[in-house]
Amino acid sequence: MFSTVIFDLDGTICHHKASYPKIFYEIFAEQFNKHSNIWLRHMMHNGEHSGIEAVHACFPNMSPSHQQQALKTFTDRWAACQTPYAGVFDAIVLLRSHYNCQIGVMTNGPSQFQWAVMNKLRVLDHVDFAYASGDAFPAECKPSVALLRKLEVRHNFSPETALFIGDNPQKDILPAREAGWQALHVSPHDKAADPLPLSTFQDAIASHAKLELNWSSLTL
Ligand SMILES: [Mg+2]
Numbered sequence: 001m002f003s004t005v006i007f008d009l010d011g012t013i014c015h016h017k018a019s020y021p022k023i024f025y026e027i028f029a030e031q032f033n034k035h036s037n038i039w040l041r042h043m044m045h046n047g048e049h050s051g052i053e054a055v056h057a058c059f060p061n062m063s064p065s066h067q068q069q070a071l072k073t074f075t076d077r078w079a080a081c082q083t084p085y086a087g088v089f090d091a092i093v094l095l096r097s098h099y100n101c102q103i104g105v106m107t108n109g110p111s112q113f114q115w116a117v118m119n120k121l122r123v124l125d126h127v128d129f130a131y132a133s134g135d136a137f138p139a140e141c142k143p144s145v146a147l148l149r150k151l152e153v154r155h156n157f158s159p160e161t162a163l164f165i166g167d168n169p170q171k172d173i174l175p176a177r178e179a180g181w182q183a184l185h186v187s188p189h190d191k192a193a194d195p196l197p198l199s200t201f202q203d204a205i206a207s208h209a210k211l212e213l214n215w216s217s218l219t220l
Contacts, residue, residue, distance in 0.1 A: 001099055001202075002095075002099045002101045002161055002162065002163045002182070003099075003101050003102065003157045003158075003161035003162070004101055004102050004103075004104065004155060004157040004161060004162045004163070005095055005096075005099065005101050005102075005103050005104070005162075005163045005164075005165065006103075006104040006105065006106050006151065006162065006163070006164050006165070007092075007103070007104070007105050007106075007127070007164075007165045007166070008105075008106065008107060008142075008164075008165065008166030008167060008168065008171075008172045009105055009106075009107035009114065009117065009118065009123075009130075010107065010117075010167075011166075011167035011168065011188075012165060012166050012167045012172075012186060012188065013084060013085065013088050013105065013121070013123070014082045014083060014084045014085065014088075014117065014121055015082070015083060015085065015188075016078075016081045016082045016083065017081060017083075018077075018078060018081030020032065020078075021033070023074060023077050023078060023081075024039075024074070026077075027070050027073055027074050027077070028058075028059065028070065035058040038054070038057050038058055039054045039057070039058050042054035042057050042110075043109065043110060043113070044108075044141070045110075045134070046133070046140060046141045047134075047139050047140070048111075048134060048135065048136050048139040049110050049111065049134040050071075050110055050111045050112045050134060051071055051074075051075065051110030051111065051112040051113045051134070052067060052068065052071050052112070053110075054110070055067045055070055055071050055074075071112060072112075074113075075112050075113050075116035076116060078113060078116060078117065079116035079117045079119070079120035080120065082117050082120060082121060084121050085188040085189075085190060085214075085215050086190045086214060086215060086216045087214065087215040087216020087217070087218070088188070088215040088216075089126045090215070090216060090218075091215040091216070091218045092126050092127065093126075094198075094218055094219075094220070095218075098198060098220065102128040102129070102155060102157075103126075103127045103128055104127055104128060104129045104130060104131075104151070104155065105118065105123055105127050105129070105130035105131070106130075106131055106133075106138075106142065106147070106151065106164075107130070107131070107132050107133070108132075108133045108141050108142050108171065109132050109133060109134060110132065110134040111132050111134040111135050111136075112134075113132075113134075114132030114133075114134065115132060118130055118132075128155075129155060131151075133147075137150070137154070138150045138151070142168075142171040142172060142175060143170055143171045143172075143174060143175040144175060145175050145178050145179045147175075148162075148164075148175060148176065148179040148181065149179065159179050159180035159181050160180055160181075162176075162181040162182070163176075163181065163182045163183065163184060163205065164176035164181050164182075164183045164184070165183075165184045165186055166183075166184075166185070166186070167185070167186055167187060167188070169185055172185070173185045182205050183205070183208075184201070184204060184205045184211060185208075185209075185210045185211065186210070186211050186212075186213060187210060187211070187212045187213070188212075188213055188214070188215055189212065189213070189214055190214060191214060192214070193213065193214035193216075193217040194217065195217050195219045196213055196214075196217040196218050196219065197219055197220070198218070198219070198220055201213075201218065
């Protein structure tokens with residue numbers, strides 16, 4: 001039914017309990033509010049970027065080595081606060097074996113930030129490929145049909161055999177459907193839940209319903 005299933009990361013595979021402004025203050029000793037406009041403009045850049053651009057723009061007088069160290073500390077701290085949703089990697093095993101598909105991750109953000117999170121979660125132990133929008137490939141943010149076309153070419157699949165799973169309607173779901181993919185809008189949680197058969201999962205895809213789910217409840 002699917003040859004390729006691609007997951008969003010934040011809010012789909014993992015979640016966090018960290019205060020971004022608090023981490024920012026602990027590292028830079030300045031209030032995040034003072035820098036948030038410039039910082040966020042660089043963090044959400046639509047193209048190749050690592051995250052150092054934001055540090056450089058906000059703290060131009062800091063030495064390059066100090067900037068790199070601050071970025072590494074920030075990304076490590078941020079990654080340490082991320083937790084995978086219960087059972088999400090078991091659900092990926094189940095989807096892969098049931099559909100005999102390849103599984104990928106496509107996440108928005110600077111390369112160094114997103115890879116700190118993905119490495120902490122050991123995402124590449126569970127999926128076939130993963131990209132941050134800031135990576136040299138694809139160097140493009142969601143939402144974008146062109147980004148999805150790049151993934152089709154790179155991983156050799158056609159849109160009608162692809163499924164995108166994400167928590168954000170604008171960034172994950174609408175562009176996938178516009179590209180001719182199927183899409184599943186999820187709202188994962190870790191609360192107790194009844195078993196969720198794959199038939200219900202597929203019904204939600206077909207009916208465009210938002211699926212609130214505990215990944216660990218997914219079953220054949
Ligand atoms: Mg998300």
